[in-house]
Amino acid sequence: xxxxxxxxxxxxxxxxxxxxxxxxxxxxxxxxxxxxxxxxxxxxxxxxxxxxxxxxxxxxxxxxxxxxxxxxxxxxxxxxxxxxxxxxxxxxxxxxxxxxxxxxxxxxxxxxxxxxxxxxxxxxxxxxxxxxxxxxxxxxxxxxxxxxxxxxxxxxxxxxxxxxxxxxxxxxxxxxxxxxxxxxxxxxxxxxxxxxxxxxxxxxxxxxxxxxxxxxxxxxxxxxxxxxxxxxxxxxxxxxxxxxxxxxxxxxxxxxxxxxxxxxxxxxxxxxxxxxxxxxxxxxxxxxxxxxxxxxxxxxxxxxxxxxxxxxxxxxxxxxxxxxxxxxxxxxxxxxxxxxxxxxxxxxxxxxxxxxxxxxxxxxxxxxxxxxxxxxxxxxxxxxxxxxxxxxxxxxxxxxxxxxxxxxxxxxxxxxxxxxxx
Amino acid sequence: xxxxxxxxxxxxxxxxxxxxxxxxxxxxxxxxxxxxxxxxxxxxxxxxxxxxxxxxxxxxxxxxxxxxxxxxxxxxxxxxxxxxxxxxxxxxxxxxxxxxxxxxxxxxxxxxxxxxxxxxxxxxxxxxxxxxxxxxxxxxxxxxxxxxxxxxxxxxxxxxxxxxxxxxxxxxxxxxxxxxxxxxxxxxxxxxxxxxxxxxxxxxxxxxxxxxxxxxxxxxx
Numbered sequence: 001x002x003x004x005x006x007x008x009x010x011x012x013x014x015x016x017x018x019x020x021x022x023x024x025x026x027x028x029x030x031x032x033x034x035x036x037x038x039x040x041x042x043x044x045x046x047x048x049x050x051x052x053x054x055x056x057x058x059x060x061x062x063x064x065x066x067x068x069x070x071x072x073x074x075x076x077x078x079x080x081x082x083x084x085x086x087x088x089x090x091x092x093x094x095x096x097x098x099x100x101x102x103x104x105x106x107x108x109x110x111x112x113x114x115x116x117x118x119x120x121x122x123x124x125x126x127x128x129x130x131x132x133x134x135x136x137x138x139x140x141x142x143x144x145x146x147x148x149x150x151x152x153x154x155x156x157x158x159x160x161x162x163x164x165x166x167x168x169x170x171x172x173x174x175x176x177x178x179x180x181x182x183x184x185x186x187x188x189x190x191x192x193x194x195x196x197x198x199x200x201x202x203x204x205x206x207x208x209x210x211x212x213x214x215x216x217x218x219x220x221x222x223x224x225x226x227x228x229x230x231x232x233x234x235x236x237x238x239x240x241x242x243x244x245x246x247x248x249x250x251x252x253x254x255x256x257x258x259x260x261x262x263x264x265x266x267x268x269x270x271x272x273x274x275x276x277x278x279x280x281x282x283x284x285x286x287x288x289x290x291x292x293x294x295x296x297x298x299x300x301x302x303x304x305x306x307x308x309x310x311x312x313x314x315x316x317x318x319x320x321x322x323x324x325x326x327x328x329x330x331x332x333x334x335x336x337x338x339x340x341x342x343x344x345x346x347x348x349x350x351x352x353x354x355x356x357x358x359x360x361x362x363x364x365x366x367x368x369x370x371x372x373x374x375x376x377x378x379x380x381x382x383x384x385x386x387x388x389x390x391x392x393x394x395x396x397x398x399x400x401x402x403x404x405x406x407x408x409x410x411x412x413x414x415x416x417x418x419x420x421x422x
Numbered sequence: 423x424x425x426x427x428x429x430x431x432x433x434x435x436x437x438x439x440x441x442x443x444x445x446x447x448x449x450x451x452x453x454x455x456x457x458x459x460x461x462x463x464x465x466x467x468x469x470x471x472x473x474x475x476x477x478x479x480x481x482x483x484x485x486x487x488x489x490x491x492x493x494x495x496x497x498x499x500x501x502x503x504x505x506x507x508x509x510x511x512x513x514x515x516x517x518x519x520x521x522x523x524x525x526x527x528x529x530x531x532x533x534x535x536x537x538x539x540x541x542x543x544x545x546x547x548x549x550x551x552x553x554x555x556x557x558x559x560x561x562x563x564x565x566x567x568x569x570x571x572x573x574x575x576x577x578x579x580x581x582x583x584x585x586x587x588x589x590x591x592x593x594x595x596x597x598x599x600x601x602x603x604x605x606x607x608x609x610x611x612x613x614x615x616x617x618x619x620x621x622x623x624x625x626x627x628x629x630x631x632x633x634x635x636x637x638x639x640x641x642x643x
Contacts (some may be wrong), residue, residue, distance in 0.1 A: 011526030020473035021498075025524045035579060038473060043500040043556040046581040051566040216491035276568070281480075334476065 003052050004060075007039060007067050016206075017041040020063045024074075028056045034076055035169055039067070049247045054078035061199065064329020068206060071199065099359045110360045115239055119146035127151045155187045200294040212355045215272075216396040219351040222408045226367055226386045228418025230254045236422045244313065251287070251341045252312040254364055254390070257282050257303040257414035258339055265407040269336045271357040272398045286335030286355055287315055289322045290342075296322050299335040340364065349389035359398045362411070365389035427517070427642055431636050432463035434508065437495055440465065444584045447516040451582045459636055461514040462631055465506040465599060468493045471500035472575045479503045482600045485598045492600070499585035501556070501578030509593030509613070511630050513586045517642060520581035531556050531574060533572045534587050537641040538572045541589070541633040545626075547571070558589075560612050568610040585611075591615065591630045592622070 007017055017039035024036050024250065035047035036056075060075075061067050076349040100128040119127065119134050123146045127134050137154045188194065211298055240248045262269045266279040285303040289296055298318035300306070306314060321327050338361040340352045349365040370387040373380055390411060394404045432440070442461060450456045469480070469492055479502055480487075487494055506512060515534075519525055535551045538558045542549035548561035549571060558572035572589040592615035614630060615622045623629060 009525075011527045011528045011530075014526075018474075033580070038498055040473045040500050043472075043531055043574050044529055044576045044578060045498050045500040045525060045585075047498065047577070049580055224508075276552065276554075354499060 001073050002057055003054070005036065005048065005051060005076060006072050007069050007075045008038075009069055010041060010044075012068065014041050016066050017046070019065050019067060019073070021058060023047070024056050024059075026056050026059055028417055030054065030056060032074065032087050037061075039073075048073060050076060052076055052078050063210065064333060065199075065396055066203065066233050067199075068202070095316060099189060101189060110336065116236045119151075122323060123148045123151050198294065200296075204295055207356065209351050209352050215354050215356065216358075217351065217354060217391050217393050218396045218399075218401070218404070219389045219391060220405055220408055221349050221389055222412045223391055224388045224412050224415050225372070226250070226388050228414065229415055229420075230367075230386050232271075232418050232422070233421050240309070240312075244309075246316050248312055249315075250338070250339075250388070251364070252308055252315055253286055253415065253420065254341070254362070254411075255287070255300070255303060255311050255315065255339050256308050256420065257411045258337070258362055260414055261410040262337055263304055264410055265403055267399055267403050268360045268394065268407050269400050270359050271336075272359060272395060277398050280336045282336065284334050284336045286338035286358075286406055287318060288340035288342075288352070288355075289319050291323050291325075293325065294372070295330060296327070296337060297335060298322050298327055298331050299333065301334070307422075310391060312321070337361070349390050349391040351393045354393055354395055359395040360404075360407075361391070361393050364390045365391065427458045427460050427515070427639060429460045429462060429638070431631065432461055433520050434466060434630075435463045435643070437465050437468040437470070437493060437506070440512075440514065441495075441497070442506075444516060448579060448584045450578045451516055451518050457517045458518060460518070460635070460642075461512075462634065463512050463514075463600040464508055464510055465512060465568050466493075467491065467505070468495065469503060469505050469577075469601060470494070470499075471496045471503050472499045474500055475502045479637070481603055487600060497577070497585065499575040499577040502611055503575070504573050504575065504588065505595050505601055507597045509591055509615075509627075511589045511591050511627070511634060513589070513638070514635060515583055515586050515642070517583045518581060519578070520584060525581060529577060529578070530583065531576065533641055534574050537637040538574075538587060538589060540640070541630070541637040542571065542614070544619070544633040544637065545614055545618075546554045546631060547614050555609075560617055567610060569610045569617075571612050571614065571617070589614070589630065589634065592626055605639070 010017065018041070019037060021038040023038065024034075028057065030036065030050045030053060032053045033049045034052065036050050037048050039046050039048055040309065057075040057077045059074050060072040060230070067073065119139075124134065127137070127146075132151055132154060134146050137150050140150055148358060163228045186383040209404055233250070233253070237248055262283050267277075269283055270277055270279045282302060283304040284299050284301045286297040286299050289298060298321075300311065300314045303314075317329065318327065335355060335358060337358055338355040340361060341364045342350070345366060347366045350363055352361045352363040354361050365387055365390045367390055369384050371382050372385050372387065374383045374385075375381070376383065390408065392404060392408045432443075435443075436615065440461070444461065447456065451458070460540070469487060471480070471494070475496070484494055518556050519530060524530065534556055535556070539549045539551065542558065549558050550561040551557070552559055552568060556574050557570050560569040560571050568637055572587055574587045575585055576583055578586045590611065590613035595611050595613060598611045616628060
């Protein structure tokens with residue numbers, strides 16, 4: 001039987017913590033009450049003790065990862081066979097306090113470490129997705145197991161008989177609505193495919209919700225004539241590829257222009273505190289990278305100190321290692337501004353969600369040849385130029401329209417002047 | 423709750439010794455032995471890195487620190503890098519929050535801030551807190567130039583607290599030059615003596631300990 005240790009309730013305003021240090025590793029034997037992991041929130045470092053003795057089966061969060069209260073941290077196998085009658089429920093002792101029941105309205109955290117009711121794997125998945133407490137579902141399967149059909153029947157029933165347990169589970173607890181996104185109830189239909197969220201997906205989802213909630217996003221777009229950049233790139237493409245073993249994309253050019261513009265507009269390289277704005281000296285640019293596992297944003301540190309070639313190498317290195325999952329948590333932290341390059345065809349422009357606690361994110365559109373009007377020899381003429389749209393999302397708490405547009409305009413100037421040395 | 427917090431003044435204690443003492447008290451408290459304790463002390467010059475530390479907030483190399491006789495510790499408390507040294511009053515509360523029915527880590531931080539503000543008020547230094555920046559600041563600082571006077575960094579094991587707070591009483595503020603305190607660039611460090619200027623009494627250290635002791639006992643009865 002395995003016990004999943006989750007991040008316990010650590011206080012009313014604590015909704016998440018950062019895994020700061022693992023004190024055990026997979027395969028370790030742990031005693032009940034032995035500290036497993038340190039989790040940091042604000043200026044507190046809390047050690048989470050083992051609720052049971054056993055063997056650490058899997059660490060479910062990486063150091064540096066931000067985990068929500070209730071999210072799984074580690075799985076401990078206590079060596080007894082699954083479902084054995086003699087298996088003790090994982091009940092924390094009073095000394096294992098952070099895993100002990102929190103007072104008042106908070107749900108008792110130890111409920112989360114108890115062995116869940118018996119259910120088929122499919123039923124379990126469906127229940128997790130629909131946020132149904134399996135203990136509330138009437139089981140009709142063999143050996144008293146909850147089946148997928150049972151969960152669906154339960155979901156249908158709960159729609160009619162509000163407030164049924166499932167419905168209660170789906171809407172947030174009063175007083176919690178401020179800090180937890182509410183998930184709308186959806187009754188599964190025939191043919192639906194249920195994909196449980198990976199921890200990364202959940203993290204991304206929660207981050208997006210938080211960002212949209214705390215930060216009033218404003219968008220502004222610039223049309224960039226990339227002819228100069230294309231020229232520089234074409235001139236150096238072959239030599240660069242021979243020297244470095246990978247192709248030169250447009251992304252490092254955009255990052256290069258962005259960091260130089262950020263130096264002139266420090267307000268875009270900032271964070272918002274409740275009653276102050278912090279403009280940061282250092283410029284660390286996050287690069288949104290799509291990986292098999294999901295979206296990650298590794299950070300190029302001191303991006304303003306790198307040459308174009310240096311940026312290209314840094315970006316390539318991070319992207320390659322992000323895809324092979326070899327990034328250290330440190331490399332995902334500390335960004336002060338983000339550049340996103342979704343890089344798919346048919347992407348004119350779009351506004352990205354700000355990567356908190358930053359105040360701006362620049363999203364690259366597709367580079368396409370377009371007819372534009374230029375004055376050639378004193379005459380207006382329609383000419384064909386490689387055009388890219390750059391969309392800036394900025395946080396209006398910190399940045400007003402004029403500096404935001406000033407910044408974007410400067411990025412545009414730098415790209416159109418195309419004075420890059422490779 | 424029952425027994426009141428025992429306040430123990432230790433004088434100047436090397437960082438490693440104070441840590442061992444805290445751990446001893448912490449483990450005893452977790453076994454349900456002894457009472458809640460507040461250790462009041464100061465350290466010889468030392469730099470500590472909390473779990474939220476970023477290496478770049480250390481402005482000088484580890485070797486240079488060592489050459490200057492400044493020890494460096496990485497410790498299981500929240501927060502970024504900080505400096506301790508003579509003239510700084512350090513408080514390590516070993517409190518069983520669960521036994522106090524106060525299982526709320528952020529509420530605990532806020533309570534520490536409140537008691538430090540009260541103690542500073544008693545010393546004649548108006549102080550305030552700033553949301554999003556745990557710690558205590560001199561009141562009336564101009565916008566964008568906060569002056570920090572006390573730092574907080576806490577550890578908790580099984581709801582029993584350790585580590586705690588550090589109030590700059592009359593320490594040499596140059597000690598902070600080797601770090602970016604708490605990782606907050608643009609934050610200046612100040613001290614009670616610095617804020618009081620010429621009006622600082624000669625027995626400031628004693629008064630500060632008394633002020634912190636009574637504010638602590640008021641807030642953690």
